[in-house]
Amino acid sequence: MKTVIVVGNGMVGYKFCEKFMAHENSSNFKLIVFGEEPRAAYDRVHLSEFFSNRDAQALQLAPLEWYSAHNIDLIINERVTDIHRDHKTISTASDKEYSYDYLVLATGSAPFVPPINGVEKKGVFVYRTIEDLEGMLAYAEKIKSRKDNGKAAILGGGLLGLEAGKAVMDMGLEPHVVEYAPKLMPRQLDSRSSNVLQLTLESIGIQIHTGKATNKILGNGAITGMDFGEDDTLEVDMLVVSAGIRPRDELAKTCDLKTGVRGGIVVNDRMQTSDPCIFAIGEVALYNQMIYGLVAPGYEMAEVAVNQILDNREAAMKKEIDMSTKLKLIGVDVASFGVPYMPADKGLSIIYENKTKGIYKRINVSHDGKTLLGGIMVGDAADYSILHQMYLNNIPLPDNAEELIVGARGEGGSAFGSAMDLPDTAVICSCEAVTKGQICCSVLDDGNESVKAVAKATKAGTGCGGCKPMLNDLVAESLKTIGKTVKNSICEHFNFSRQELYDIVKARGIKDYNELLDSAGSGGYGCEVCKPVAASIFASIYNETANRQETIQDSNDRYLANIQRNGTYSVVPRVAGGEITPKQLMALGRIAQKFDLYTKITGGQRIDMFGAKLHELPLIWEELLAEGFETGQAYGKSLRTVKSCVGSTWCRYGMDESVSLAIEIEHRYKGIRSPHKFKGGVSGCIRECAEARCKDFGLIAVEGGWNVYVGGNGGANPKHAELLAEKVDKKTAITYIDRFVMFYIKTAQPLQRTAAWLDKLEGGITYLKNVVINDSLGIADELDAEMQAYIDTYQCEWKEAVENPEIRSRYTHFVNSDAEDDNIEFVSLREQKMPKEWA
Amino acid sequence: MGLTPLIQGEQCKHNDIKTPIMKATLLHQYHTIAPEEVTLWFKAAPVSKFPKNGGACIKYKDQQIAVFNFAKENIWYACQNLCPHKMEMVLSRGMIGDENLEPKVACPLHKNTFSLKTGAHLNGNLNAIATYPVRIIEGFVHIGFTE
Numbered sequence: 001m002k003t004v005i006v007v008g009n010g011m012v013g014y015k016f017c018e019k020f021m022a023h024e025n026s027s028n029f030k031l032i033v034f035g036e037e038p039r040a041a042y043d044r045v046h047l048s049e050f051f052s053n054r055d056a057q058a059l060q061l062a063p064l065e066w067y068s069a070h071n072i073d074l075i076i077n078e079r080v081t082d083i084h085r086d087h088k089t090i091s092t093a094s095d096k097e098y099s100y101d102y103l104v105l106a107t108g109s110a111p112f113v114p115p116i117n118g119v120e121k122k123g124v125f126v127y128r129t130i131e132d133l134e135g136m137l138a139y140a141e142k143i144k145s146r147k148d149n150g151k152a153a154i155l156g157g158g159l160l161g162l163e164a165g166k167a168v169m170d171m172g173l174e175p176h177v178v179e180y181a182p183k184l185m186p187r188q189l190d191s192r193s194s195n196v197l198q199l200t201l202e203s204i205g206i207q208i209h210t211g212k213a214t215n216k217i218l219g220n221g222a223i224t225g226m227d228f229g230e231d232d233t234l235e236v237d238m239l240v241v242s243a244g245i246r247p248r249d250e251l252a253k254t255c256d257l258k259t260g261v262r263g264g265i266v267v268n269d270r271m272q273t274s275d276p277c278i279f280a281i282g283e284v285a286l287y288n289q290m291i292y293g294l295v296a297p298g299y300e301m302a303e304v305a306v307n308q309i310l311d312n313r314e315a316a317m318k319k320e321i322d323m324s325t326k327l328k329l330i331g332v333d334v335a336s337f338g339v340p341y342m343p344a345d346k347g348l349s350i351i352y353e354n355k356t357k358g359i360y361k362r363i364n365v366s367h368d369g370k371t372l373l374g375g376i377m378v379g380d381a382a383d384y385s386i387l388h389q390m391y392l393n394n395i396p397l398p399d400n401a402e403e404l405i406v407g408a409r410g411e412g413g414s415a416f417g418s419a420m421d422l423p424d425t426a427v428i429c430s431c432e433a434v435t436k437g438q439i440c441c442s443v444l445d446d447g448n449e450s451v452k453a454v455a456k457a458t459k460a461g462t463g464c465g466g467c468k469p470m471l472n473d474l475v476a477e478s479l480k481t482i483g484k485t486v487k488n489s490i491c492e493h494f495n496f497s498r499q500e501l502y503d504i505v506k507a508r509g510i511k512d513y514n515e516l517l518d519s520a521g522s523g524g525y526g527c528e529v530c531k532p533v534a535a536s537i538f539a540s541i542y543n544e545t546a547n548r549q550e551t552i553q554d555s556n557d558r559y560l561a562n563i564q565r566n567g568t569y570s571v572v573p574r575v576a577g578g579e580i581t582p583k584q585l586m587a588l589g590r591i592a593q594k595f596d597l598y599t600k601i602t603g604g605q606r607i608d609m610f611g612a613k614l615h616e617l618p619l620i621w622e623e624l625l626a627e628g629f630e631t632g633q634a635y636g637k638s639l640r641t642v643k644s645c646v647g648s649t650w651c652r653y654g655m656d657e658s659v660s661l662a663i664e665i666e667h668r669y670k671g672i673r674s675p676h677k678f679k680g681g682v683s684g685c686i687r688e689c690a691e692a693r694c695k696d697f698g699l700i701a702v703e704g705g706w707n708v709y710v711g712g713n714g715g716a717n718p719k720h721a722e723l724l725a726e727k728v729d730k731k732t733a734i735t736y737i738d739r740f741v742m743f744y745i746k747t748a749q750p751l752q753r754t755a756a757w758l759d760k761l762e763g764g765i766t767y768l769k770n771v772v773i774n775d776s777l778g779i780a781d782e783l784d785a786e787m788q789a790y791i792d793t794y795q796c797e798w799k800e801a802v803e804n805p806e807i808r809s810r811y812t813h814f815v816n817s818d819a820e821d822d823n824i825e826f827v828s829l830r831e832q833k834m835p836k837e838w839a
Numbered sequence: 840m841g842l843t844p845l846i847q848g849e850q851c852k853h854n855d856i857k858t859p860i861m862k863a864t865l866l867h868q869y870h871t872i873a874p875e876e877v878t879l880w881f882k883a884a885p886v887s888k889f890p891k892n893g894g895a896c897i898k899y900k901d902q903q904i905a906v907f908n909f910a911k912e913n914i915w916y917a918c919q920n921l922c923p924h925k926m927e928m929v930l931s932r933g934m935i936g937d938e939n940l941e942p943k944v945a946c947p948l949h950k951n952t953f954s955l956k957t958g959a960h961l962n963g964n965l966n967a968i969a970t971y972p973v974r975i976i977e978g979f980v981h982i983g984f985t986e
Contacts, residue, residue, distance in 0.1 A: 058924070063966050492939070514892070514911065525892075525909055527936030528945035528952065551893030551934070555947035558932060563947055567927040614932075813928075815888040817898040823865070823921075823928045 002029050004309060005090060005100040007080045007251065009035030011044055012282030012298035013106035014061045019303055021070045025310040031072040032098060036079040037129060040064060045295055047133065048167045056130050083255040085275055102277055102309050105252070105265060106302075109245035109283040109293070114155075118217030124239045127164045136240065140171040143237045151176060153226060153234060155214060156242035157184040159327070164240045165206045166330040176207045176234060178226065180243075183210055185334070188325060190341040192353060193378045196360040200332050200379065203358075209234065247284045247291055260286040269316040271305040279305045287317060296430045297321050303433070322392065322430070326377075326384045332358070333381035338374025338391045339364060347373045350402050354379075361405040363387065370396050375405075385470050386419070393426045419473040428474065429467045434460035436474060443478040451475050488749060491529040493521050498675065498750050502537050511542070513552045526552070533750045536637055539673030540745050543790050545797035546636065547807050556635030559811065560798055561617055566824055566835035569617060570610040571597070572634035573624050574670060577644045577662035577682075578605025587627040595620055598832045604641035604679065606632060611833055613820060618811050621798045631798040633671060637751075640679045642666040643691065647684030647701070654684035656701035661730065662690075665699075668734070669741065671794045675748040675757075678741070679713075693721045696754040697737050702726075706733045710740050710768070711758035719755040722765045725773060735784070739772045742783040865926060868902055869919040869969035871958055877972055877983030886978050894944065896920050896931035897982065904971060904982055905931035907944060907955060914942070915973035916955035917982050922946040923965050930968070 004020070006013050017033060020026050035041070042059040050059060067074040079093040083103065091097045111126035113119055125136050143150035152168040154161045157179030165175040177184075183194035198208045212232075217239065218225040225235045247264040258266040258274040264286030271279045271287075280286075281301035283293055292298065300317065307315030324337030339347070342364055352361045359379035365372060372391045377384055387404060389395070398404070422428075424437030438458055448454045451468075454475055455461045461471045488497040496504065501520065510516045513534050517526055526534075531552035538544055546557040556562050561569035573588070588607055592599045595616055597609040612620055621631075634640060644662030648654030662682040669680075681692030682699045692698025698709040698721050705727035712721025725736055740754075748757040761767060770776035801807045813821045825836040883897040883906065891910035896903055903920035920928045925948060933947045935955070942955040953960055958967035972983035 055925070057965070060964065063964055065966070066964070493936075524940055525911065525935065525937045525942065527938065527943070528934040528950055531934050531936065551890050554934075555932070558947070563929070563932070565925070565927075565948075567929045567932075567948070810890070813896060814898045814903075815895045816884040819898055821903070821928050823903070 002101040003099060004029055004031050004102045004104060005098060006031060006033045006104045006106060007090070008106035008108055008248075008282070008284075009033050009037070009041045009074065009076065010106060010108045010282065011041060011061065011295055012108070012302055013104075014041035015299045016104060016106060016281060016302040016305060017067075017070075017072060018062070019306045020310070021072075023306055023310050029310075031070075032100075033067070033072055033074045034078055034080050034092070035074070035076040037131070038077050039130065040067070040074060040076060042130065044128070047127075047130070048163045048170075050130060050133050059130070080251060081254075083251055083257075083278070085255050085278070088277065100277075102279065104305055104309075105273070105278065105280040105284055106282045107248040107251060107284045109247050109291070111241060112244040112246045113241050114214075114243055116214050116217060118219065118223075119241070121217050121219050122222035123219070123237060124217065124223055124241065127160060127167075127240050127242050133167070136168070136238070137171060139238055140168070140173055144172055147237075149174065150238070151236045152238040152240065153178050153236040154240045154242055156244065157181070157208065157210065158187070158242065158244070159185060159325075159329070161240075161242035162201070162206075162329055164242050165201070168238070168240065169205060173238065174207070175205070176209060176236060177201075178212050178214065178234070179208070179210045180213055181210065184208065188334070188336040188340055189376055189378070190362065192351070193360040193362065193376045196353065196355060196358055197329075197332065197334065197378050199355060200358040201330065204330065206330070245283060245291070245293055247286070249284055252280075260289065264291050269304075269319075270308045270313075271301050271317065272308070279308065281305050288319070288321070290321075292321060292323070294323065294325065297323075299431065300433065324388055324391075326381055326388075333377065333379060333384075335377040335381040335384040335388075336375065337384070337388045338372070340374050340376045342373070350405065352402075352405050363401065363405055365397060365401055369401065372397055372401075377405075385467060389419075389422050389426050389428075389470075393423050395422070419470050420477045428470050429458075429460040429462075432459040432462060434458045439471065439474045440478045443475055444482065449479060449484065490533050490750065491527055493517065493524050493526050493530045495522055496520065498533055498537070499747050501533065502540070502746060505534075505537050506541055512538070513549055528554075529750075532557070532637075536673050536675060536750070539638075543672075543793045545671075545795065545800055547797055547800055547804070550807075550810065554637075557637075559614065559617060560631065560635055560801060561612065562635045564610060564835070567821070568610070568824060568835070569612045569614065570608050570634075571612055571617070571620055571624075572602065572606055572608050572632040573629035574632040574666070575606040575641075576666040576670075577642055577659050579644075579659055579663060584627065584629070587624075587629075591620060591623050591627070594623075596833065598829075598834065602634075602641075605643050606634075606641060608634070611826060611835075613824065614813050615811050615820070618802050618808050621802050625796075625799055625802060630670075630796040636673060637676050638671060638673045638678075639666070639669040640677050642669075642680035642682060643695070644682045645684050645687075645689035647682075651684055653687060654701070655703065656684055656706070658682040658684035658690060658699075658701060661699060661706075665734065665737070668791055671797070672741070672745070672790050674741070674745045676751050676753045678744075678754060680737075694718065695721060697721070697740065699733055699737075705729055708733050708736050710737070711754045711765070713753050713755045715753075717755070719759075721755075722758070724765070724769060736772050738787040739780060739783045740768070742787050743768075743771060743779075865921060866923065866966075869921065871967075871969045872971050872983050872985055874972040874983065876985055879984045879986060880974060880976075880981040881984055882976075883980045883982055886975060886980060889980060892935065894931040894933065894935060896928070897980075899982065899984065903928050903931075905933075905944070906973065906980060906982070907931075907935050907942075909935065909942060913975075915975065915980065916942060917971040917973045918944070918953065918955060918958060919969045921968075922948060922951065923960075923968060924949060924951050 041061045080090050081093050082091045089097050089099045111128050150173045152173040153176040154164045155178050157177045165177045169175045183191045212228045214226050215229045216227040225233050227233050249259050249265050252259050252265045265273050265280040267280050267285045267287050273280050282298040304315050304317050326335035347364045349364045361377050363375040422436050426436045428436050442448045442454045442457050448457050461468045489495045504520050532554040535552045546553045592609045598611050600608050602608045642662040642665050644658045647658030678696035680697045681690040681695040683690040683692045684701050693709050694712050694714045700707045708725040709721035710724045826833040827836045881899050889895045889908050894905050894907040904917050905920040907916045920930050922930050933944045935944050943952045945952045952962050953968050958970045974981045
C-alpha cells in the first residue's frame, strides 16, 4: 500500500481525489488530504451565490461521507507547515508527522494585497473564502445599521472584482469598482468592449472608475475613503481587494523546491516539481512560466498528476493552454477566446458594436482571412461555443467571416455548419475534457440514446453546463445517422411526448393517473415529472380541478396556494383586470391583518398575502369567499391575470375600454389548466401602459379595432409578442385568442411557455395565423367548442375545498396532532413579517 | 458581547419568541433506524388519515416524520420531514414516485429527490435523510423508533 498526501482541499485538490478514485489502479493507494479551511472543498467559482442563499453546504463539492466512503483521510482545519524530502514526510501546525510516497501540492493561491498605505484598516477585505464573505456580510450589516446609503469599493476590475461588485450590491451597499488599468477585465477585453460592459454595469447600478491608482486608504482606524492623488478621492465605508492572486508556494521554499521569481512552484509537463515524487497542480503550479487562474487547466493538471502517479507515464500537459472563458457576469454574457486583441500586423479584426443593446462582438482573423485567431463577446455570447471550437480546431473560415458575428443575410440562414462538422478531437466539454468523438461513440457504440445517458457515461455537461446546447445537437445528430430521433419522452415512466399522452388520455377515455400508468406507462410508480404533466392533461381534457387527484399535483397545486421559502404559503384572490372596489380592498386588508400576513402588490395587478400556515389556508379562504372573492390560480399552470391600463373610461388618450375587455377575458379563461402559466394584457392605446406585448396574449386598441398579439413573455428570456391580427373587432379578437390558447394547450411540451412554443412551431407565426384565422387544419370548430366547454364548466376550486370536509381535512400539518409546525419562525421587516433565516 | 434589549411593542412581535433552533441541532434529531434496531413502535394514526400515493406528516415527541403510502402494492415508507437543503419541514408535502424502481420523494421546494429506502440524495450531493421502518397493525400506521 502506497500513500499519497494531497496538501490543499480546494477545487483542484478535490478534483485530484475524484479522478484518483475513479482510476482503475487506485486500489493499492491510500489518500490523505489536508485542508487548512474549516470546511471541505467547495465551489469557489460560484462563491458569489453564497450571498443570495447563505448556504455553504450548497457550494460543497462532495459531502464528508464521500471521502470516508472512498477511504480517504480528510484532515481539515490543519495546515501543513514543513516538507522533509529526505525522509519523505510532512509535518503539520499541530506537530504531527505523516509519511508519503507521493506528495501533491494543491495549495492554490492567496489574494494579492498591494502595499497601499492604510490597507490594514478595518473594513478592508479580500475575496476568496467563505470566511472572507462572512466577515464582509457582518461588516456590511454594521454599516447599514449606521446609515442608509453605505458605499463599498472593489479594488480591481477583473473577473473576480466584478463578481465582488455584484456581491456588495446584493449586500445592500452602493458598489464602486476601481481599476488601475484604463479598462475593465484588462486581460480579456479590449477598450471598446470594456466601454460597452461598463455602460451595462452602470445601468444596473455598479459605478466604474478606471485608470485610478490608489495612493492611500483614508480613515482613522476604519476605512472612510480612498485617495487617488491630486485631490481625487472616493468616500467608501468598505473596500474589497481583488487585485490578483499570489501562489501559495511557501511550502516549496521550506524544502528548496524550485520556484519562480514571482512565485509559483516550477513544474514540468508531467506536473512534477524539481523533486520527482512531489507534484504541484492548480494555481500554485508554474507551468510554461505561467500561473493559470482558471479551473479548467487546474483540472487538466489534476488528471495528468493522477495518471503519472498511477503508472501512466505518457500523460502530459499540453504545450498550449486554452485560456478562453465564457461567463455570465451579473447577468451579462462576457466571453473571450484565443487572442482577444492584437496589433494590426498580427491579424485583422471584424467588429460589431451596438451600444443601444449593450452588445459588442469582435473576431480576429489572419491576414489571409482563413484562420480565426480569437475574439471577444459582450452582451451576447450565444455563438461562443461554435466560434471557440472553430478556433481550437483550426476550421477554415467562410468567405464572409462577418456573418459569424452578425448573422447571415436572409431568413433562417446560418453561417455555421452543424456541430457534426467538427473533428472528432474537438473538445466539447472543457470542464471534463470530453471530445466530440467520445460523445458520438457513446451514442453510436455504447447505445446511450439520450443526453442524460451520455452525460452520465462521459460526464460531458456535468461541470459548468456551458456545452449543453452542443451536447444536445451532437446526441440528436448522432441518433439521426442511425435512423433514430430523439424522443421527447416525458420521463422514464412514459415513453411519449406530452402531445402523444394528451391524445392517449383522450382516445382511451382515461380518467385517473394510476389508470394511465397501467395503460400507457413503462412500469414503476411515476415521478415528480410525469405526475404534474398528467395532472395538466386531465385538467385540460376534463376541466377537473386540482382537488380530485391531489397527490399528482405539483407543489403549489397540491394545496391551491404558492409554497414559499419557509414552507408557508401565499394567497392571491382574483382581481380581474386589476379593478378592485374600496370595499374589497378593505376586506383584503382586514383579512390579511387578522391572519398576520405580509402583503405586497404583484406584477399582475393584484394583492399577494404571504406567510399563511397550511392549516390557516381554509380559514383564510372561508373569509375571502364570504367577501365575494374567488381563487386567482396564482399557484397553477393556468391563466394568471389579464393586466390592463385604465383605458378610454378615464384616460384622455384611450381609444377603447381596455379595463372592461380585460375583465371579460380574464373571466373567460380563468381556471383553465395549460402546459405552463399564461398571462394576458389589454392596452387602450399604442402607448401600451398595460405592457400587453410582454404577455402570452395581448390586445392593443387602435383606430378601427384591436390589434392581437401572441407569444410574448417577460421572465428570464424576455420576448415581445408577435402580431396575429390587425384592427379586428372585439368578438373576432376573442375568437382568435380562444383558438390560439386551445391550440397551445393541445400541442405544447410540458412547462413550455407560449413564446418558446411559438419559437419551435414549424412555420412560426405564419403557420399559426393559418391555423387560427384561415382554419388551415380544419380544427377551428373543434377548438371553439372545447374552449366553450371550459368556460361553461368553470368552478372555483377553493370554494370546493372549503365546502368539502374531505378536501378540507388535508389542510393540517400533522395527521396525529393539532399542534402547529414549530419550525416556522418570522422576524419583522418594515412593519410586516418575513421568514427567519436559519442560523 | 452584550445584547441590546428588545424594544417592546408591535414592531418586534415576530422577534425572539423563543430561542432560535440552530440548523445543526435540528438535523441531529434524526437518525436512520433499521428494522432490527426498533425498540418502540409508535402508533401514529389510522391508515385512513394518509393519502393514497402521497404523504402526510406525523409528530413523535419533538420530531416530525413524513409517512408515504405506495398504494398500488400497499408499501409504506417513513423519513424525516426536514429537507436538508433549506432546512424546512416540507418533505411530506412532496410528490412520490421512483427512479429505476428505487422509491423516492421529491421535495416540494426545489425538487431534490431522496431515496425512501436508503435516504440517499438521488439528484445531487446533499447529506442523506434519515429513514424509519413502518408497520401497519390493525389499521394503524406504526413508526419504529429506538426510544
